[in-house]
Amino acid sequence: MKRLFSILAITCLMAIGTVNANATTFATTTATVTSVTQDETAVAEEDLSFHQELKKRFIEGGPGFMGIVLLCLILGLAIAIERIIFLNLSTTNTRKLTQNVEDALNSGGIEAAKEVCRNTKGPVASIFYQGLDRANEDIDAAEKAVVAYGGVQMGQLEKNVSWISLFIALAPMLGFMGTVIGMIQAFDKIEAAGDMQPSLVAGGIKVALLTTVFGLIVAIILQIFYNYIIAKIDSIVNDMEDASITLMDLLVRHKK
Known part of the structure; x- marks a missing residue:
């Protein structure tokens, strides 16, 4: 048991x-x-809570300067997007257009080539049309027309781009101005209190740093779009110049 x-x-x-x-x-x-x-x-x-945090920091930076910085971002992006759409629509397959114009010249003459240019969008086709429109005159007149209208088309491509560069320069300047004002407010609080306490200057310094950060962020974003637009314009201008030289050669061969 x-x-x-x-x-x-x-x-x-x-x-x-x-x-x-x-x-x-x-x-x-x-x-x-x-x-x-x-x-x-x-x-x-x-x-x-990322958006809430971003909103909080934006409000802490002060509605005055932060609102102007945000306005620079909105206007700059609006102009940049409009330019990008315009430049993409202005891009033309130059080789295909040149071949079509040459074939039209050989088969139907000047009027057929002008009709091809009328049915094609873009500055290169417009330049071709201006040169062909004066093809019955001498080559110098056609070349002057192409050069003059090329300048007009270049102005259309560069329209409003200077505003983007203005906003790129203005955004960090406003941020730095907010920095200076924030530091002045911090020193005013120190002077009024008669004592150097971190709690007195923390608010002013935070406002200064936030305005600077947001201004630099806006400038960086707009700078990226600006560089893309400038590169796109340069590419289209190079196509215009090459196409102009090709058109002059076509007109010389056609007259012979």
Whole structure:
């Protein structure tokens, strides 16, 4: 009987120990899962609160200068997008157009070539049309017409681009002005309190840094668009110059 009770007691102790071990493992697993879930929730909250944080920082920077910086960004992007759309629509397959004009000259003469140019969009086709329109005169007159109209088309391509460069320069200037004003406010608070305390100057310095950061961000964004637009204009102008030389050669061969 004593041996039986001993066996039963040992079995009970082992069962209790197993249950405790399982409970501990379950509790640890639950705590780990809960911690991971909380971390994921915190990350999700951070992702969701990005716009709120950006809005908060924008308001802390002051409505005056920050509003003007935002206006520079909106106007600059509007002009940049309009220019990009215009330049993409002005891009022409110069080789195909030149080949079509040459074929039209050989088959139908000047009027057929002019009709091809009328049905083609872009500054290169417009330059071709002006040169062909004076093809009955001498080559010098046609060349002068092409050069003059090329200048007009270049002006159309560069229209409003100077405003983007203005906003690029203006945005960081406004940010730096906000920085100076924020530092002046900080020193005014120090002078009024008669003591150098971090809490007095923290607000002014934060405003100064925020205005500078937002001004630089606006300038960087607009600078990227500006460089793309300038590169696109240069590409179209090079096509115009090459096409003008090709047109003069076509007219010379046609007259011969």
